Amino acid sequence: SWFRRFGSWKIERDSRFKKVDDKDTARFESILDSRNNPSSVLYQKTENLSAYNTDWLRKYKGEAPVVLKPKQTQEVSALLEYCNANNIAVCVQGGNTGLVGGSVPVFDEVIINLSRMNNILSFDEQSGILQCEAGVILENADKYLREKYTFIYPLDLGAKGSCQIGGNISTNAGGLRLLRYFVYFFHSLVSSLPPFLVFLSPLWFFFFFFLKSINHKYKRYGNLHGNVMGLEVVLANGNVLNLQSNNIKDNTGYDLKHLFIGSEGTLGVITKASVLCMKEPTSYNLLFLALPSFANALKVKLLAKRVLNEIISAIEFADFQSLKFPLTYLHNRCSFPLEGKYTDYPFYMLIETSGSNDTHDKEKLTQLIETLFNEKLISAGTIAQDMGQFRSIWTLREGIGPGIGESKRACYKYDVSLPLYQMYDVVENCRVRVEEMLGHDTIKRGEIDVVGYGHLGDGNLHLNVVTPTFASKYENVLEPWIYDQCSYYRGSISAEHGLGRMKGNMIHYNKSALAVNLMKNFKQLLDPKGILNPYKLKVSYP
Amino acid sequence: SWFRRFGSWKIERDSRFKKVDDKDTARFESILDSRNNPSSVLYQKTENLSAYNTDWLRKYKGEAPVVLKPKQTQEVSALLEYCNANNIAVCVQGGNTGLVGGSVPVFDEVIINLSRMNNILSFDEQSGILQCEAGVILENADKYLREKYTFIYPLDLGAKGSCQIGGNISTNAGGLRLLRYFVYFFHSLVSSLPPFLVFLSPLWFFFFFFLKSINHKYKRYGNLHGNVMGLEVVLANGNVLNLQSNNIKDNTGYDLKHLFIGSEGTLGVITKASVLCMKEPTSYNLLFLALPSFANALKVKLLAKRVLNEIISAIEFADFQSLKFPLTYLHNRCSFPLEGKYTDYPFYMLIETSGSNDTHDKEKLTQLIETLFNEKLISAGTIAQDMGQFRSIWTLREGIGPGIGESKRACYKYDVSLPLYQMYDVVENCRVRVEEMLGHDTIKRGEIDVVGYGHLGDGNLHLNVVTPTFASKYENVLEPWIYDQCSYYRGSISAEHGLGRMKGNMIHYNKSALAVNLMKNFKQLLDPKGILNPYKLKVSYP
Ligand SMILES: Cc1cc2nc3c(=O)[nH]c(=O)nc-3n(C[C@H](O)[C@H](O)[C@H](O)COP(=O)(O)OP(=O)(O)OC[C@H]3O[C@@H](n4cnc5c(N)ncnc54)[C@H](O)[C@@H]3O)c2cc1C
Ligand SMILES: Cc1cc2nc3c(=O)[nH]c(=O)nc-3n(C[C@H](O)[C@H](O)[C@H](O)COP(=O)(O)OP(=O)(O)OC[C@H]3O[C@@H](n4cnc5c(N)ncnc54)[C@H](O)[C@@H]3O)c2cc1C
Structure with missing residues (x-):
């Protein structure tokens, strides 16, 4: 099948965990006051929970008998306190767009789904700090900031219409800011389908690749460790750890919040976040270059950093073998932006800028192009003249994944x-x-x-x-x-998606035994019974 | 005395810690091979250790009988292993420029001073990642990057000529990038004195204020949590925790390094760091504005963020009461850059930009000024016409502290x-x-x-x-x-200097009991005997 490529490791259900019974569900119902909140407790028996039990890639399927949808931190706290006391394993779920199987149960863990905790709490235009509940959908946060304040959220990714702030932080998501127009252009394709139907559509894998690939951008707005100013986290025993903050600077003790960023739901449930956001840029430009070698691409990158410095927002590359796919299999959508054929040149680059003054940005780009030609670093190139060309070039780059998909x-x-x-x-x-x-x-x-x-x-x-x-x-x-x-080469086997279930047993490729052992200790300290997202991230069960 | 203002809390020597004897020093000498490295072990008995035992402010004095200066990670490891086994308390010392008494012993802790671990290991121009030993002096790292690569280190502060990369990371130092010229201008004053003589000079407090205050800049390059990509840390028991990294993106397990950033030497000794550095800007500009109210300053800030967006590198304010001091007590150095008197307006602002194209930056500034006048947000203003005016305006702003000092x-x-x-x-x-x-x-x-x-x-x-x-x-x-x-108001009692000894008992103003308790647990886990920087940061001894 199509998914075999992901491989997997063998896991057995841990018999220490209790199977949920009627007494437990009665308690869940009372904590969430399900009589007055009908959608707060969902049962496998009476409802189809497959959307919650199946991950975005439809690769992993769990068997949660019950999905719990708290509305408040106190409810999350009461649920976890009960589960911990009764050895009930929990799967933490945000928007369920994770790509390593972290967001669905492996066996019969109960799902705590954050989607009802979706309030934006405050935005301070002066500091740029947004405070919101963890279940706020990324796109909603971004829209709110754009429309009310002409600010942007410091993260953007293809799954923005479904993924949540809490999920992004828990996976330390690395998709970075990208230009408005493009996001809206593609996202509208997907948002025309009801959320959980997207992946039931035969087109889902096409959307997946298309959306997935438009998110990786040059590190301009920093990573989440630099942008998350505070968190509220409910620990496994139900204790509420308040690390929320209004401040950009605070040096009083160990900075605990970072331990939860990227911990994939294994150390606590993130319920609120304070995130530093940016003023929206108003000008976007795009350069498409053909190069004789990868070595030249590296030289171009350095020159671009010098000439464009503060306005660079993406530096992408692709070999000609990559471009074959969109140009062959998506030829009605994708075209080659230069004279000649894509096979004429071995390497291509995209350089995107975003800034506050279009004339200035275009001048800088022109200067760069001249230098590149003079120094004979590039073979050919073009600059997008309007939003149509801008999108078209990105469509080519972003069509690589979908094109491969279309090749069957x-x-x-x-x-x-x-x-x-x-x-x-x-x-x-x-x-x-x-x-x-x-x-x-x-x-x-x-x-x-x-x-x-x-x-x-x-x-x-x-x-x-x-x-x-x-x-x-x-x-x-x-x-x-x-x-x-x-x-x-001392790289990383997982640049951004995390380990989750898929690579849960592969941490040793990147981390030393001592580091993994320390992680185990932290896990032990914060979740001694191991009820949070068991079977994922191997350090999570000693 | 002049220092009373800092307050202090009462501390008693912990009798569990052993007093260093001849057997111990013999072991230290053998670990550091002091016969071949004469300056690696220094004794109170035979040398004047007061420079090591006294902090920058000359407020705190310790009585370390011995100063240890390892040259390699393995030596740090062997020293700590021995100290831990023998209950010998350790004070970790970088450049000894900390402002909260963290870098000097409280009683007779032995000092492990990192200054001999000062090798720059590598710089990857492509990723921008610098790898170096923890004892590298900030200014040396920055000079190396500028001169060899036209890159800059992502942090800058007044103490740059003495403070170390490892010390900055341990204090999560917040002084941010500042313009080249200015740093060199003032720094040259101080660097004309031999390092430890600076504070013996009657001028030291003048230098202190002058240098100290020129470092706070608008958050442009993010904080150290966003820029530190990797660390090597020696734990209390001598274990070497290798979290070094060549990668900007790596999501494989809990991100342990953040726990050490800002931990003020209480969780481990940082021996190496990987830091993401930036391309050097080439154009600097400065605006000086007079405003009728603080509310207007906030409005100006928002407008500046819109018009100048990506080129802003500092937004400072001062009330007229502040300017009184440099203009009265440093009048031969400081002048008021506008028509009229400083008392004519209640508030002032400085907006600094740095970018890659001076013409563009000046145009943006002109546009901002027009908007500000049209919207009647400012009463008067000027833009620095050359480096002389640029410095002169910064000298006024940065003269506030020194001016107060001069008032006696x-x-x-x-x-x-x-x-x-x-x-x-x-x-x-x-x-x-x-x-x-x-x-x-x-x-x-x-x-x-x-x-x-x-x-x-x-x-x-x-x-x-x-x-x-x-x-x-x-x-x-x-x-x-x-x-x-x-x-x-949910602010922070320590924006950037940390708690150290000075505010070691004040963490409760900012952090909840649960958070402090967790910190205690982490301390317990990493340094069960509490040998690292005891008596500082109250969580450090249970
Ligand atoms: C089209 C598409 C594009 C993508 N693009 C990118 C990309 O560019 N960069 C990138 O890094 N990733 C990308 N991803 C994967 C990425 O991990 C997710 O999109 C996103 O960060 C997960 O958010 P989520 O709310 O869906 O979390 P989920 O998928 O629900 O959960 C992900 C993990 O976090 C945990 N978790 C979720 N919420 C919480 C919480 N509140 N508290 C504690 N733990 C929690 C879960 O247990 C799970 O382990 C993409 C995915 C898709 C489908
Ligand atoms: C003139 C002046 C200007 C300053 N400006 C600023 C500023 O703008 N912003 C700001 O945040 N601070 C500022 N400071 C204070 C700041 O904390 C220090 O300058 C700097 O970050 C400390 O570095 P250091 O190497 O001197 O560390 P030290 O003073 O030697 O040590 C500071 C703390 O870190 C620990 N430590 C040092 N090295 C290590 C290591 N390798 N491993 C583990 N722990 C270690 C010490 O035990 C101590 O607790 C200023 C100080 C001065 C004197």
């Missing part, structure tokens, strides 16, 4: 961090390995494509290996070889 | 975070309180001055109360009243 072939996808100097070596090493192990003409004959694209801005490579089918002969060539390469 | 009166200084809407209320409340408690004409008669200035960019207020002398009648009026105000 199998695709092994790896989202990794690598030092930039070695980044493309790994793609080339991979080609060599494929030819050595699977026949030296497999690539030439077009049986296998090894394509590399990604984010030069933050060293995040998408290595995609497109094969005729999913088969262990391919998988064995690629895994764990690719993880070993990441380890060898 | 006493000054109670508070460095706090407050929500911007309430920020100036606290200054005014303070005036009311002073008049109520000390006589309603004390301020009018010029006996007491209550002045407010600080960083509109990040909500950091400097509230200074200038009194004839240091006396408990003044102190009692101000403390704990000011800390209560911070608590009441």
Whole structure:
């Protein structure tokens, strides 16, 4: 099947955890006052809970007998206190858009779903700090800021219409700010379908790739560790840990909130957040460049950083092998923006700027282009003249994933961090390995494509290996070889999606035994019975 | 004396800690191979260790019998392993520029001083990540980046010539990037004195204020939690925790490094760091504005954020009461940049920009000024025409502290975070309180001055109360009243310097019992015997 490529590790249900019985559900109903809040407790028996039990990729399915939808921190607290006292395992769920199986139960964990905790609490235009409940949908936060304050939320990703602030923080989501127009353009496609129907549509994987890929942007607005100013977290025993903050600066004791950022629901349930937001830029521009080599792409990046400095908002690259897919399989949507054919040049780059003065930004871009031509770093290039061209170029870049999907072939996808100097070596090493192990003409004959694209801005490579089918002969060539390469070059096997269930047993590729042991200690301290998101992130159960 | 204003809490030596004897020092000598490294072990008996035992403010004095200067992580590890096994308390020391007494022993703790671990290990121009040992002096890191790569280090502060990367991270230092020219201008004053002589000079307190105050800048480059990509930390038991990283993105497990950022040497000794650095800007501009009210300053800030957006690098304010001091006591150095007198207007603002194109930046500034005049938000204003004027205006703003120093009166200084809407209320409340408690004409008669200035960019207020002398009648009026105000408005009693010894018992103003208890647990886990920086940060000993 299509999902085999993700691999998995064997897990058995932990018998220490109690199966939920009528006494438990009666207590849940009373805590959530379900008589007056009919949608606050949902049962597998009486309702179809498959939307809650199935992850976005439809790869992982759980069997939660009950879904709990608290409306307030105090309810989350009471639920956890009860579950902890009674050894009931809990799966924490935000928008359920996570890509590593963290947001659905593995067995019969009860789901605590945050979607009813969706109030925006305050925005302080002066400090730029937004305070909201964890269940606020990312797009709603962003819309609220844009429409009322011409501010933007410091994060943006393809799943913005469904994912939640709390989920983003729990996964330390790395999708970065992107231009308004484009988001709205594509997002409108998906938002025309009812939320949980999106992935039931035959088009879902197309949307998935399309949306998923438009989010990675150059590190301009920093990461969530720099932007989250405060959190409220309910611990496993029901204690409410208030780390909320109105302040940008506060140096009084250890900064505990960071432990919860990226902890994937295994250390506590995030119920509120304070997030530092930015003034909205008003001008967007886009450059598309053809280059003779990856080495030149790195040089262009440095020059761009010098000339465009403060206005850069994305630096992307793709090899010509990548562009084959959108141009072949999405040719009614995607076109090649330069004279000639995409095969004329080996490498391409996109450089996006966003700023507060369009004339200035265009002048800086022109200056950059001149320098690039003079220094013979690029072979060809174009600058988007209007929003139509702007979108069209992004559509090409963002069509790589969907194009591969449309090819109806199998695709092994790896989202990794690598030092930039070695980044493309790994793609080339991979080609060599494929030819050595699977026949030296497999690539030439077009049986296998090894394509590399990604984010030069933050060293995040998408290595995609497109094969005729999913088969262990391919998988064995690629895994764990690719993880070993990441380890060898001191990259990361998970740049942004986390470990969750999918890579829950792979932490040793990136972290030392001592570090993992410390993590275990923290888990033990905060969730001694291990009720929070068990079976995920291997440190989560000793 | 001049230092009384800092207050202090009573501490007794913990008798569990062993007094260092000859056996111990023999072991230290062997670990550090002191025969071949003559300056690696220094004794109170044979050398004058007062520079190591006295803090920058000369407020706190310790009695370390021995100073240990390791050159390598493995040496730090061996030292700590031994100290831990033998209950020897340790004071971790970087550049010894901390302002809350954290960097010097309280009693006879041995000092582990990082200054010999001063190697820059690597810089990756592509990712922007600098890897270095913790003892590298901030200014050296910055110079290295500028000269070799036209990059800058993401932090800058007045103490840059002495403070260390490791010390900055341990205190989560908040001084932000500032313009090149200015730093070099003032810094050269101080660097003309040998390091430890600076504070022995009768001018030291002048330098202190002057240098100290030029560092607070608008939050443009984010905070250290966003910029530190990796750390190497030696734990109390000597274990080396390797959290170094080449990657900007890595989501594999809990992000442990953040626990050490801002932990003031109580959880481990930072020995190496990976820090994300920025391309150097090439254009700097400065605006000086006079305003009729603080409310207008807040409006100007919002407009500036819209028009200048990505190029803003500092937004400062000062009331006219503040300017009195540099203009009166440093009049040969400071002048008022507008027509008329400083008393003509109640409030002033400085807006600094830095970018990559001077023409563009000036155009944006002109546009802002026009808008401000049209909307009648400002009463007067000027834009620095050259580097001379640029420096001169900063000299006025940065002369507030030194001016107060020169007045030879006493000054109670508070460095706090407050929500911007309430920020100036606290200054005014303070005036009311002073008049109520000390006589309603004390301020009018010029006996007491209550002045407010600080960083509109990040909500950091400097509230200074200038009194004839240091006396408990003044102190009692101000403390704990000011800390209560911070608590009441949910600000922070320590915006950036930390708690250290000075405010080691004040964490409850900002953090809940549950949070402090968790901190205690983390301390217990990482340093069960409490040997690291005992007596500081109250959570550090249960
Ligand atoms: C189209 C698409 C595009 C994407 N693009 C990106 C991208 O660019 N960058 C990126 O990093 N990721 C991306 N992702 C994956 C990303 O992890 C999620 O979109 C998002 O961050 C998860 O938010 P969520 O509310 O859906 O959380 P969920 O999927 O519900 O949960 C994710 C994890 O967080 C935990 N969790 C959720 N809420 C809480 C809470 N309140 N308290 C504690 N734990 C909680 C869950 O237990 C689970 O382990 C994308 C996913 C999709 C479907
Ligand atoms: C003129 C001047 C201007 C300043 N400006 C600012 C400013 O703008 N913003 C600001 O935030 N602060 C400022 N400070 C104070 C600030 O805390 C320090 O300048 C700096 O961050 C401390 O670095 P250091 O190497 O001198 O550390 P030290 O003073 O030696 O130590 C500070 C604390 O960190 C611990 N520590 C030091 N090194 C290590 C290590 N390697 N591992 C573990 N713990 C360690 C010490 O035990 C101590 O608790 C200023 C100080 C001065 C004198």
